[in-house]
Amino acid sequence: MSLADLLGVFLMGALWAPAALAQAAPSQLERGNGPEPSTLDAHRCQEVACGNVLRDLYEGLVTEDARGRLVPGMAERWSVSADGRSWTFVLRDNLRWSNGEPIDAGQVVASFRRAFAPATAAPFGELFDALDNAQAVQAGKLPPERLGVSAPDPRSVRFRLNRSASLPALLTLPIAFPVYLPAVETHGAQHTRPGQLVSNGAYRLAAWTPQANLLLEKNPRFHDAAAVAIERVRFQVTEDAAAELQRFAAGDLHITEVVPPQPLASLRARFGSQLRLSPYLGAFWLGLNVTRPPFRSDACATQDCDERALALRRALSMAIDRDKLTRYVTGLGETPAYGIVPPGIAGYVPATTTWATQPQAQREAHARALYRHAGYSSDNPLVIELRYNTSTPHRRLALAVAAMWRQTLGVQVRLRNEEWKVFVQNRKQRTITQVFRGGWIGDLADARNFLAAFGSDGPLNWMGYDDAAYRERLAKADAAKSETARNAWLRAAEQRLLNDDATIPLYFYSSKHLVSRRVRGFESNALDRHASRWLSLTP
Template sequence: MRRWPGAAWRNPGRLRRLLLLLPLLPGLAFAQELVRGNGPEPSTLDPHRCQEVACGNILRDLYEGLVTEDGAGNVVPGAAESWTRSDDGLEWEFRLRAGLRWSNGEALDAEQFVASLRRALAPQTAAPMAALLRPIANAAEVGAGTQPPEALGVSAPDPRTVRIRLNEPVALTDRLLLPVAFPVYLPAVARFGAQHTRPGRLVGNGAYRLDAWTPQASVELARNAHFHAAGSVAIERVRFVVTEDAASELKRFQAGDLHLTETVPPRPLAALRAQFGETLRISPYLGSFWLGLNLTRPPLRDNPDLRAALVLAIDRDILTRYVTGLGEQPAWSVVPPGARDHAPPAVAAAQWSGVEREAAARERYAAAGYDAAHPLNLELRYNTSTVHRKLALAVASMWRQVLGAHVVLRNEEWKVFVQNRRARVITQVFRGGWIADVNDPLDFLETFSGAGNPLNTTGYADAAFDALLRQAAVLPAGAARRDALTAAEARLLAADAVVPIYFYTSKHLVDPRLRGFESNPLDHHASRWMSWAAAPATAETP
């Protein structure tokens, strides 16, 4: 039987004609690479140390947990082909797929998943998202260093079985989707330390492997031949491009340099719709944008009147209509609409008119000890982004017009910004926010728990708030849990520890030839589910 490649190679003239036709075959030129805008430079490619969207997007391509998400965001089998849960919900058992391998070809077994979970909870790892694994038995004690990692409630009774014991029943599979629960190749960690994430050293188990990393430019991935479903991965290479500036990202998309953007710049929605049509994808998103207030140093530490004045002086309707303008919803609370089992606390100021809020803001400003002769001098810090700069300028203008405050803006590259925000040494007011890791109000509120929590960048400390979160963590879904979470959020808002601004929408520009990009509440889009169409997409094309 004759095969086409052999016949072509035996006929050079035919081969030349075929090569000339290649550019005319729709989609073929795109089958090899997907170029994605990804926002700021990722802070790390260590799954256990990742805490932002930029690294999470890449890690979902490089690694796979026991479970994973399909394109629509549903939990589906990952490295584990199946799992069971005990009747009381406290013991889970995961059955690994046969023949799992790391990207270097070495075998991946249950004991390595166990060792990775122990590393994620070990205090020396300082995993910022470790709190989400707290329901695992002895996780708190291991994290505090009072118990050894071996005491963690995880075990491997055989090479293909991972057993996890919990302190309380939770939706464990949601938490196992997080990078902090991904397996890490520990021989590379032992040999290279923090440098194990570099090209040539990073070993993963996902659909792709790390091929190159050019700081402040791009991270390049190649298809992992050892991935258990490698045959179903259509796109050979993925390039994640640093796109801190949304306007520049848009230009690159228009020039054909990007196939998928991380966001779009703040422009009137009607104009964007008219220009891009169905290429523009806007969807509800479990995320909140706020301004954090450093409660550990003056002038905000011991001055609740000042904090209240700053909260009240911002016109969120103007910000969402004219600055962001892409369907964002003004926020007076922290947990976004759509969060599972959530009842937002009542916020009186949300029902006031703009005039009433401004009057109350001036009253609290005066009570805080400030006036025209003694204005507040304040610093507002944000990470590099067109949207963040416009928001910072608008907020500073509102504080100046309503209160008479003098605000200095500080723009920082992402890694520096994250370090300063976490240290709480030089920050006053700073860009903050949270994108849901799991669909649970607790995920948002826990970022403010415990003064020693690395995610608690405000330094908010309230024993009653922490107690309510601990109570909610062990309660099943229902009225009691909902009431505890509502009470906790009400305490946080009453303290004016944070300035809620808006609830996010996800917004992307997607090349019409790209298939498999599906909107979902967490805005997760693993490249393995995408492919290039044989022809440009149309409204009639399925």
């Protein structure tokens, strides 16, 4: 071969390097993942971005298959007592951490105790209120050793509950993942960094470039490693949905986390079967900080003050045209919401606002009357801040809501856009927030999962909602002897919350992704969870 020929081959190789790399390394999955994960500490995770990564890094006693069905995880089997209050999980043989050390039941118990220790401040701890002593341990009233979890032998983990509950579904949450405690003791908060994070799932953390991506590599010590097809997974930070779509179109991503608001017909024409839309157990709402004015009047304690604050909250809710929001602003299968719990949960009939069936013109007229009753007018307009995290869809929605409030009521809205970690912290502190982006993505198919946060002063009660009658209804649901009675009390609790207008429901989610034709094994499911271990890539 001549020098010219050799040079031509070299140049062709350089020109086609991306394609050549794709052929040489067909087993790296590129996933859009939304904002930068706030943490990779499984016990402290509270959002989808970290949950997606953690479900690849870790495995709990129970896990989910590609269709969202509960299947054995670390535990090969489990059983429950006749009264539903004692669960025993039997571990698989030869479970190992990613560093090769063995895993036994004692380590699982110790990890649970760490999860509920007050210093951990696990945000999802309140979802385990059925676990014996869990709330008292998390509040520091009892030592972690009193938590209702024990290890009768090296392969058995036993849970004691104070009421019957669907424990296996709860054990799929990141708070129930085993954390390698020697790394926590040695590195503290830095135990989540590459080279220091020890996990037990299908993948291990190889690299983390802040505000860019996280690279995971296959964990050869995972008990089902032989069935894991993809060698590496890169989770890309993709806060800008429009930019994420362009990266997918350019071939830089195999799966997007979201799809930006665009006409559905044009998306289908452009991407065909790569556009995946399906029902999703998620609710989007705006939260109102009811611990501070103007949504709670601290200037006086009279009933009239409370009525004016309630009138204002309801006026803002009624002034929003949800049909327009879901048709023209979101437009990808979402449905208008007038409640907190989305449809699709077996046996549960969701509650709704008392005015949901009114025509929009009638709602707006009522909203203007309530606005005046609250003490506001064109000469004395309400001035509020609407806070949301960085995201193209969230910005579009905030602009639309602000325009509706201005047009219908004359409200002056200041939009506040914050990076995810800052937004989460401000929302949790309830100090400077007034109206903020809220919502809930179901952790399990249970109405209580959408309602529990409003029943305590925990880190997930971003509005500061405090109502004894609401808590009483939740308690009666927990004590109910039948599923029918339980759902009836949960519905009564949801109705109480809606009547108090502490939140402004906007829409129920649909899951929406762009999925490359190269990806196999991507199955729609109600909780929209897609662990990489179930996926594969065609060449």
